[in-house]
Amino acid sequence: MTAGINTSYRSQARPGRDGFWLLLRAEWTKFRSVRGWVIAMVVLVIVTAGFLLIGKVACSNGNSACTIPLGPGGEAVDDSYYLVRQPLDGNGSLTVRVTSLTGQIQAGPSPARVRAGSGSQTANLRSGVAPWAKAGILIEPDTAQGTAYAAMMVTGAHGVRMQYDYTGDIAGLPGDVSAALPRWLRLVRTGDVISGYDSADGTHWTPVGTVTLPGLPATVQAGMFAAAPSYWRKAGQSGTGGGPTLATGVFDRVGRAGSWPDASWTGTDIGADAMYPQLPGGYRQGGGTLRVTGSGDIAPDIPGLSASISFALLGTFVGLIVAVVVGTMFITAEYRHGLISSTLAAAPRRGQVLLAKAVVTGLVTFCFGLVAATAALAVGVRSLRQGGSFIDPVSTLTEVRLVAGTAALLAVAAILALALGTVARRSAAAVTIATMGIVAPWMLSTLLSQGAARWLLAVTPAAGFAIQQAYPRYPQTSIDYATDRAYGPLVPWAGFAVLCAWTLAALVLALFLLRRRDA
C-alpha cells in the first residue's frame, strides 16, 4: 500500500522556463481553432480596407484640375500671392522699408476650398488682418507655383519672419509694423545662398537667417509680395465660419544692388486659378511708395481630412470594433464555457496566462491589421486619386508608420478589450466599454466646445487614433491642429502612448482581479 505513494505518477515534462512558451502555444491553439475568431479577423481586414471601393471622392474644384502644387521637398504647398517683381542677374540685394500692413476679411459663408473667381468676391469685406497675413520681399527662380524661394516679411501678428521653401520659418524682430515702428527688410543673394536681414532703423541690421536654394539660376525673380490666408472659426456644433482675406503692405525706400536689367516693376497675381481661396490682388505705385495687395498663402498645405492620406484608413473605426469583440471573447468565452477552470488548473500562474493571452491577441490582430492597413493605403489611395481627388503626398517613412501604427492601434485596442473582458468576465459589458471608450469621444468631440473636445480626445483611449496623423504640424499656419479632424490635440506617438497607458492600467487591474478572484 505504501509503495503506491512512492511510485505515483510524476509528470515527465520539465517545469520552468519553457512553461511560458507552452502557454503561448496553448493560447494560440485556442485562438486558431475557433472558427468564428478567424472569420472575424478576415472581416476585420475587409471592413478596414474595403471602404473606399464603394465610392469615390469627387474633387470639389469643379472643372479645373484638382491639383495642389508640390514644394521643393515634395510636400503639398499653398502658393498664391501677389508679386511685384523684377529680374535680378547674378548676385545682388533688395532692401525695402515696410510702413504698414493692413487687411480685409471676407465674412463669407463657405469655409471650404472655394474656387477662386466664383461668387461675389468683394462682398462682405471688413477690415482686419489675419495673424499670418504676410507682406515682404522674396527671391525665387521663377514664378511657377511650388518653386523654391526665400523671403523676408512682416506678418499680421507674428513679427518679422524669414521663410523659405514653404516649411522653413525663422523669427526676426517681434512686434507689429506701423508708420511709427517701420521695419526694414533685406535679402542678399550670393550664388545659391540667400541671407535675410531685418532692421528697425535702416542702419543697424541683424542677420535673421541664411538659406541655400540649390540650383538657383543666374537670373532670379525678386520683388515685393503680399498674401493673406483664409481664416476659420469654429462655433459650436458643426458651425464654422470663415473666408478669404486680403493683406496690403506699404513699401518705400526700395533699394536695389547688383544688376537689375528692367527699369519698372511687373505685377502678377500668382495662383489666381488655383484651389486656394483668394481675392484679387494688385499694386499701386506713386510718391516713392508701393502698395501691394494680395490674398492667398505661401505655406505648407494643411490638408483637410478628405485630402489627407489618413482618409483611406477611416475604416479603422469599424475594424476596431471587430478587434475589440475578438479581444474580449478570447477571455470571456473561457468564462462562459468554463474552460477557464481547466486553463488555470493547467497553468496556475495566472499572470502568465493573461500575458500569453495578451501576446497572442496582440500579435494576431497586429498581423491582420498590417494586411488591412497595407491594403487600405494601396487600394484606397489609388482609388481616391483615380476618382480625381488630390491626396497630399507623404514620405515612404510616414506610410510605413501609418501602416504599422494602424496595425498597432488595432492590436492594442484588442488587448485593452481582453483586459476589460477579464475584469468584467462578460462580453457585452467589455465590448461596450471598450468600443465606447475609443469611438464615443470622436462622436462627442464634434458636439463640444473646442476646449472640451481637445481635453476629451487627449485623455481618453480615443487619443490612440493620433497615430494615423500623416502630416507634420507647422506652427506658421493659422490651422487649429488640436481640433482639426486630420490632426488632434496630441502628436502621433503621444496619442498612441495614451491608449497604451489605458491598456496597461486595464491589464494591471485585470491581473489583480484574476489573482484575487475565484475563477
Add this chain to the structure above:
Amino acid sequence: MSEPKGRVAVWTVLFPPDPPQERRRSDEGRQRLKAARRRGGQTLHAEWTKLRTLAGTGWLLLGTVAATAGVSVFAVESTSCRDGLGCPGDPAKLTLTGVQFGQVVVAVLAVLAVSGEYSTGMISVTLAAMPRRPAVLAAKAAVVTGLVLVAGTIGVLASVLAGRLILPGHGFSPARGYAPLSLFDGTVLRAAAGSVLYLALIALLSLGAATVIRESGFAIGAVLALLYMFPIIASVVTDPHWARHLQQLAPMTAGLDIQATTGLSSLPLSPWAGLGVLAAWAGGALLAGGLVLRLRDA
C-alpha cells in the same frame, strides 16, 4: 417538425396553422382561444419576471436615462453662439443629441435580454416551458420595448427640459428668432416622441440581432458596427447620389431624421420615412431572429 421543408412562406414557418383535425365545435374553439390568451399572458409575465429580477436591467435602464439626458445636457451646455455667429440651425436636434448615446445602453439591454439566456443555458428551460418560440420572442420584444419606452421617455423629457432652460442663455434667444423649446410645438413634439420611438426600435433591432447571433459580445459588436459603419461610409462617399442613398439606408442616420425640426426639405428622407427605415431594419432583424429561433436547435 411536420411542416414541409421546401418552399414555405415565412409566415407559415413562424406561425404554423393549427392542424385541421383539431378544428372542433365553436364552443371548444372559444375555450382554446381563452387558453391561448392565457398562455400569451403567461409568456409575457414570465419574460417580465426574468428581466425584472436581473440585477443588470435596472442599472441599464438608469444608464439609458443618464446617457440620454447627460449627453444632451453636455451638448447643450457646451454650445454657445452668444455673438450670433455659427449658431447650429436646429436647437431641437441639438437638445436630443443624447439619444445617440442612450441608444448604446439600450442596445446592450436588448442584447442581454436574449444572450443572457443563452450564456446561462436558461434558454432551454424557457423553450421547454414555452414551446411556441416566436411567442417567446414576441413577449421578450414587448417587455423590452415597454421598458425602453419608459426609460427613453424620461431621458428625452429631461433633455428637452435642459434645452428649454439652458439654450436661451447661450445665444438661442427669442430675439434671434429661437423660440424656447416646447412640446406644444408640433415639430418639437414629433422630434421628442420620435426619439423615444427611435430608442425602442433600436432595442428591437438589437433584440433581433442578438437572437440570430446569440453570443452577447458578437451581437453588441455587430449592432454597434451596423449603427456606426454607415455614417463612416457616408463620410467617405462624397458622390452626392451615393451619399444620399447611404443616408437613406443607414439605420442610425435615417432613424435620426425624426429629430430634425428645420431644413426638412434638404433631408435625405422625411422624418417619419426615416424612422420607417429604422423600423424596417428592426422588423427585418426580428423576423430573422424569429426564423432562426424556430429553425435552429437552441
